[in-house]
Amino acid sequence: MGEKIRLTTAQALLKFLNQQYISVDGVETPFVEGVFHVYGHGNVLGLGEALENNPGNLKSYQGKNEQGMAHAANAFARQNLRQKIFAVSASAGPGSANLVTAAATAFANNIPVLFLPADTFATRQPDPVLQQLEHEHSTDLTTNEAFKAVSRYWDRIDRPEQLMSALLRAFEVLTNPATTGPATICLPQDVEAMAYDYPASFFHKRVHYIDRKLPTQRELDGAIASINQSKRPVLLVGGGAKYSEAKDEIVALSEKANIPIVETHAGKSTVEFTHKNNLGGNGILGTSAANKAVMNADLIIGIGTRYTDFTTSSRTLFDFDNTKFLNINVNRGQAYKFDGFQVVADAKAALQSINQHIDDYQSSYGDEITSLKQEWENERNRLAATVFNRNDFKPEIADHFNQEVLNDYADALKTELTQTEALLKINDTVDSDAIVISSAGSLPGDMQRIWNANVANTFHLEYGYSSMGYEIAGSLGAKLAKPEQESYAVVGDGSFIMLHSEIVTALQYDKKINLLLFDNSGFGCINNLQMDHGNDSTGTEFRNVNNEIMNIDYSKIGEGYGLKTYSVNNLEDLTAAVEDAKKQTVSTLIEIKVLPKTMTDGYDGSWWNVGVAEVSDKESVQQASAERQQILDNARQY
Numbered sequence: 216m217g218e219k220i221r222l223t224t225a226q227a228l229l230k231f232l233n234q235q236y237i238s239v240d241g242v243e244t245p246f247v248e249g250v251f252h253v254y255g256h257g258n259v260l261g262l263g264e265a266l267e268n269n270p271g272n273l274k275s276y277q278g279k280n281e282q283g284m285a286h287a288a289n290a291f292a293r294q295n296l297r298q299k300i301f302a303v304s305a306s307a308g309p310g311s312a313n314l315v316t317a318a319a320t321a322f323a324n325n326i327p328v329l330f331l332p333a334d335t336f337a338t339r340q341p342d343p344v345l346q347q348l349e350h351e352h353s354t355d356l357t358t359n360e361a362f363k364a365v366s367r368y369w370d371r372i373d374r375p376e377q378l379m380s381a382l383l384r385a386f387e388v389l390t391n392p393a394t395t396g397p398a399t400i401c402l403p404q405d406v407e408a409m410a411y412d413y414p415a416s417f418f419h420k421r422v423h424y425i426d427r428k429l430p431t432q433r434e435l436d437g438a439i440a441s442i443n444q445s446k447r448p449v450l451l452v453g454g455g456a457k458y459s460e461a462k463d464e465i466v467a468l469s470e471k472a473n474i475p476i477v478e479t480h481a482g483k484s485t486v487e488f489t490h491k492n493n494l495g496g497n498g499i500l501g502t503s504a505a506n507k508a509v510m511n512a513d514l515i516i517g518i519g520t521r522y523t524d525f526t527t528s529s530r531t532l533f534d535f536d537n538t539k540f541l542n543i544n545v546n547r548g549q550a551y552k553f554d555g556f557q558v559v560a561d562a563k564a565a566l567q568s569i570n571q572h573i574d575d576y577q578s579s580y581g582d583e584i585t586s587l588k589q590e591w592e593n594e595r596n597r598l599a600a601t602v603f604n605r606n607d608f609k610p611e612i613a614d615h616f617n618q619e620v621l622n623d624y625a626d627a628l629k630t631e632l633t634q635t636e637a638l639l640k641i642n643d644t645v646d647s648d649a650i651v652i653s654s655a656g657s658l659p660g661d662m663q664r665i666w667n668a669n670v671a672n673t674f675h676l677e678y679g680y681s682s683m684g685y686e687i688a689g690s691l692g693a694k695l696a697k698p699e700q701e702s703y704a705v706v707g708d709g710s711f712i713m714l715h716s717e718i719v720t721a722l723q724y725d726k727k728i729n730l731l732l733f734d735n736s737g738f739g740c741i742n743n744l745q746m747d748h749g750n751d752s753t754g755t756e757f758r759n760v761n762n763e764i765m766n767i768d769y770s771k772i773g774e775g776y777g778l779k780t781y782s783v784n785n786l787e788d789l790t791a792a793v794e795d796a797k798k799q800t801v802s803t804l805i806e807i808k809v810l811p812k813t814m815t816d817g818y819d820g821s822w823w824n825v826g827v828a829e830v831s832d833k834e835s836v837q838q839a840s841a842e843r844q845q846i847l848d849n850a851r852q853y
């Protein structure tokens with residue numbers, strides 16, 4: 216029956232990971248970069264032993280918080296356009312539970328990560344082991360059942376030989392652009408260390424071919440007819456377009472036929488903003504230009520987009536009565552959305568074919584795209600010059616805090632900086648190929664609107680799950696993916712407090728990351744949301760029991776870790792800090808004290824469906840609820 220190799224399950228796992236390659240457009244590369252781990256009794260003697268003694272080419276990084284290290288793995292795969300991954304190993308019980316949020320984040324964003332949570336004993340001999348849950352109705356349930364809801368593939372290895380079929384299935388999922396996401400293989404700690412005579416053939420080199428699925432002739436004919444029949448098409452660029460590396464084809468179509476480009480959160484920086492037809496981010500967090508373009512479009516060419524509520528403004532942004540949809544997506548389910556014409560194909564390949572057949576077609580935009588872009592540039596310049604004053608300041612988010620409260624913040628945080636002027640100054644100061652990572656709070660909105668990404672694949676916004684805590688860990692993952700580029704976490708004070716453990720990992724392994732910490736002393740965007748809908752400000756500002764605004768010294772925290780830190784409260788110091796941080800070899804933290812309510816507000820078409828109380832004594836809430844109902848009456852329902 217051929218050669219056998221006697222290994223533990225964990226040793227076999229690592230040997231297999233070393234032999235996985237992907238081939239994209241004829242270029243073959245190793246698929247698994249390494250393993251992040253936090254050891255405990257569930258994995259240190261199994262997977263830990265294997266990593267110590269025979270890692271092969273796999274790199275190994277000690278994480279500090281399981282969620283954090285898995286976010287780093289997630290960001291690494293995303294920055295590598297899903298062409299390289301990490302595995303993450305955690306101990307049983309709490310260690311594994313800590314991974315669940317990160318698995319969900321990878322799931323929502325369609326990012327491949329191999330999750331290896333340790334599990335309780337398959338033999339059950341010592342049950343209940345430390346950290347085991349004891350259910351009265353079943354001994355079969357462990358913490359790791361929680362991964363079923365957040366994995367594209369889930370398995371548990373109760374016998375060493377099961378590893379083989381599980382890994383083959385997992386790697387098919389991880390390398391399939393239509394279904395990729397987290398694959399979870401639960402490893403009971405006894406099985407990790409059990410020996411088995413594995414067939415040598417299992418460890419032969421495997422190449423997973425990411426062949427580009429071509430459109431059929433019917434799909435191609437339909438797509439071309441849709442474009443030819445339209446007058447005002449818009450190219451809506453989603454994450455799938457970025458992962459397919461379809462930039463040249465999008466630009467070619469846009470230029471040839473004079474079609475505006477707008478981008479989802481995941482799609483942003485597929486095409487540089489410097490391109491004349493790129494109108495920027497669209498949707499709830501969209502630019503005025505992008506939203507106007509899609510509101511007046513008669514054809515949306517959705518390329519690799521899931522049409523989430525933020526992209527569609529909760530199904531209110533498009534003129535659904537008159538606008539048609541042409542959906543190009545490798546995932547058939549996504550292509551079905553909005554009853555669009557479906558092209559189930561790779562974005563780059565589909566656009567290549569379409570471009571060959573778009574002959575003399577011209578949209579009817581004429582100079583309108585240029586005017587829209589100019590109008591937006593003017594607005595962006597205005598946001599760069601929003602200057603606070605203590606007498607009659609009207610922040611972007613107006614009518615929430617009166618002047619007295621705003622002055623209190625200026626005094627407490629000792630600042631007069633606005634968030635938009637600070638962010639735009641940073642955009643002007645960092646290297647153009649710097650990678651910026653963000654995910655939660657008010658900053659993703661500002662990033663999606665006003666950050667100009669002038670080099671492709673430098674804008675990294677996790678907005679599928681918007682998980683607070685992704686930012687800093689994500690900046691480490693992005694740095695591991697692109698060591699030659701600067702990596703910046705754009706992070707709010709709330710997210711920083713929630714999870715910043717991987718700072719230590721970045722310092723430990725000498726991977727330079729830069730943290731741009733915007734401190735407005737509170738959960739600013741949620742405060743906006745509650746006040747926008749008629750509620751008072753409660754539970755969202757960082758105030759102490761005496762109702763005083765808290766002023767936390769984040770630069771001191773960073774200093775304690777060993778970061779090079781700066782604390783700034785004006786544009787001059789901010790510019791100097793960003794310039795100085797670029798010269799550092801150690802990781803840096805720039806604490807930027809900003810006034811609340813000075814983030815960007817929405818533009819036309821920026822509506823978000825949130826559940827507003829239908830019963831309330833407050834007239835303001837009743838009004839918000841009525842307004843919501845009115846908008847919903849005209850929204851597309853499915």
Ligand SMILES: Cc1ncc(C[n+]2csc(CCOP(=O)(O)OP(=O)(O)O)c2C)c(N)n1
Nearest residue numbers: 656657681683707708709710737738739740
């Ligand atoms: C893990 C997680 N918990 C809760 C939320 C809900 N949430 C979204 S933004 C936010 C506050 C963010 O505060 P901060 O980071 O300071 O950003 P700001 O809005 O002030 O800019 C909260 C609690 C979330 N997105 N992720």
Ligand SMILES: O=C1C[C@@H](O)[C@H](O)[C@@H](O)C1=O
Nearest residue numbers: 654655656657659681740
């Ligand atoms: O609830 C939320 C509101 C959004 O504005 C924010 O960006 C996001 O992180 C979130 O969870």
Ligand SMILES: [Mg+2]
Nearest residue numbers: 707708737739
């Ligand atoms: Mg905040």
